[in-house]
Amino acid sequence: MKQGVFMDMLFRNLKYFLKEGFSNLSRNRLMTIASITSVMAAMLILGLFLVIILNVNSLTNQVESQLELKAFLKDNISEQEVSQIGNEIKAIPGVTSVVFESKEEALQKFKQQLGDKSYLAEGLEEDNPLPQSYIVKVKDAGLMKDISNEIKQINGVDKVSYGQDVVDKLLGIIKIVRIVGLSIILILFIISIVIISNTIKLGVFARRREINIMKYIGATDWFIRWPFLIEGVVLGLVGALLSVALLVLIYGYMLDIINNKLIVFQLLPLEKIVGDILLYFSLIGAIIGALGSGFSIKRFLNV
Amino acid sequence: MIKFINVSKRYNKDIIALSNISFEIENGEFVFIVGPSGAGKSTLIKLLLKEEEPTSGSIVINKKDITKLKKREIPYLRRSMGVVFQDFRLLPNKTVFENVAFAMEIVGAHPKEIRRKVPMVLSLVGLSDKAEKYPRQLSGGEQQRVSLARAIVNEPSILIADEPTGNLDPDTSWEIVKLISEINKRGTTVVMATHAKDIVDAMKKRVIALEKGNIVRDEARGVYGYAL
Numbered sequence: 001m002k003q004g005v006f007m008d009m010l011f012r013n014l015k016y017f018l019k020e021g022f023s024n025l026s027r028n029r030l031m032t033i034a035s036i037t038s039v040m041a042a043m044l045i046l047g048l049f050l051v052i053i054l055n056v057n058s059l060t061n062q063v064e065s066q067l068e069l070k071a072f073l074k075d076n077i078s079e080q081e082v083s084q085i086g087n088e089i090k091a092i093p094g095v096t097s098v099v100f101e102s103k104e105e106a107l108q109k110f111k112q113q114l115g116d117k118s119y120l121a122e123g124l125e126e127d128n129p130l131p132q133s134y135i136v137k138v139k140d141a142g143l144m145k146d147i148s149n150e151i152k153q154i155n156g157v158d159k160v161s162y163g164q165d166v167v168d169k170l171l172g173i174i175k176i177v178r179i180v181g182l183s184i185i186l187i188l189f190i191i192s193i194v195i196i197s198n199t200i201k202l203g204v205f206a207r208r209r210e211i212n213i214m215k216y217i218g219a220t221d222w223f224i225r226w227p228f229l230i231e232g233v234v235l236g237l238v239g240a241l242l243s244v245a246l247l248v249l250i251y252g253y254m255l256d257i258i259n260n261k262l263i264v265f266q267l268l269p270l271e272k273i274v275g276d277i278l279l280y281f282s283l284i285g286a287i288i289g290a291l292g293s294g295f296s297i298k299r300f301l302n303v
Numbered sequence: 304m305i306k307f308i309n310v311s312k313r314y315n316k317d318i319i320a321l322s323n324i325s326f327e328i329e330n331g332e333f334v335f336i337v338g339p340s341g342a343g344k345s346t347l348i349k350l351l352l353k354e355e356e357p358t359s360g361s362i363v364i365n366k367k368d369i370t371k372l373k374k375r376e377i378p379y380l381r382r383s384m385g386v387v388f389q390d391f392r393l394l395p396n397k398t399v400f401e402n403v404a405f406a407m408e409i410v411g412a413h414p415k416e417i418r419r420k421v422p423m424v425l426s427l428v429g430l431s432d433k434a435e436k437y438p439r440q441l442s443g444g445e446q447q448r449v450s451l452a453r454a455i456v457n458e459p460s461i462l463i464a465d466e467p468t469g470n471l472d473p474d475t476s477w478e479i480v481k482l483i484s485e486i487n488k489r490g491t492t493v494v495m496a497t498h499a500k501d502i503v504d505a506m507k508k509r510v511i512a513l514e515k516g517n518i519v520r521d522e523a524r525g526v527y528g529y530a531l
Contacts (some may be wrong), residue, residue, distance in 0.1 A: 016408055023396075213392045216352070217453065218382035219409045220375070 013223065021230030024207075031202060032235065038195045039239025039288070040246070043281060046188045047247040051273065053181040058268050060174045064141040069148050069162035072131040077156045082132065085156050089134055092150050094143040099135045106130040131158060141171055189284075197292035204228060204296045211300045221301050228293045236289025240281040248274060304330055305351070305461065305494070310360035312346050312516075320346040322516040323360070328494065330460070333487045335503050336496040337527055338513035344496040347513070348465045351494070352386065353377050365460060382410055384461040385454030385491075389469035391446040393438040399425070399449050400434040406453045424452045428482060444475035448482065455486055462486055464495040468502065476502065500527040
């Protein structure tokens, strides 16, 4: 029943709440601009870190998808056994692709790697010392060790190799970057909430007399709260949208510089991140604004 | 009807603002609350508005014991009373019309009803031509008339006036008191806390005199009685 009364009041007075919320914004223009600017600044910093994290994630995925392990097979096994081993490897969970490399192909590759010194490998065709192998790709770099151990157990597999050292080190670095990035985002998120709720508090404080008068002539707490809530949401939302716009500009500029100069690693294209960031920032901005105004007005309702 | 039954109010245990006072005010009465500063007038008004709780005793307004009201019921109690303060307490960012309309918006009145009623009340207090002005553009007396219009627009059964003439010159004070008296004649109970000796003496209404938290006098056609 209480819920019903509540909704009833919202709809009956919606026009008043909206009008009041927006006229508060325009009457206190300086405060409005200050609030929006601080929301924007906080969320811009938040956004920059978010963009860095997104790119580290994408770099991680790129690196992970390039990682492969090689299962060398014994020489003295039949073709049937070879395909049997291939099937067994495919059946291991986490394995995404398995490609066979014959002795001839291995030699071919070896020669390519030697380049203009390929004459060193000449004459090896008759008695090819290179083993046949399976090149295995896995879903997640973290699985490499386990999968390689499993493949070792298969009959006919001589040896498994993946760049253990490199992979382990890379995984360690990526982990640290993620943890540091996420903690910075969390800290900035909290800082944004504090900034915003403080700014709204200033606005509420400036109008404490008004709130007081409203209480005296019989306004309910929710009647007083709604315009401030709307005001807070609008502030948060506008600040968030502006920060997204700025972020897009800055990121576009970074894309130009980095993608032209670095070949190793490409930044995520703009289209790929704008949608998500726009959605999440709008939500976060609105929630922060609502929470901020909710907290700030509480103290002034006790009359 | 307003009824105080053995009401006491203490602040910080040792400061006694009201000490065990009882009185009754009938519907349609006009009552002055008088007394020197610190006698308990403000406390009495604050208790009526449920801005503060009595330490003991009960207060009945329109057959309801308001000391037992829940916090969320307070707004509805205040809507049954119109209030006028010494400092007018108008919303500075709203026009005269909007200030009065606001009291109706709060109770969820229909816009049509608001457009009909506000001009009526404004003409009653003689401010029809000032409807679009802001409070800062008005004189003190005019502001108090706006605040009176706001207090009565929802037709409350009780009008509470806390030193309504405290900031006004004698002539203007009289205009306000005449208006309040007019409102009283239409059937509204009036409780007016005041320092204005001339007004109390001339009006010959019931006077409740407070001193150090006690009722020292309650006369049907009383006078101010202090040599202030």
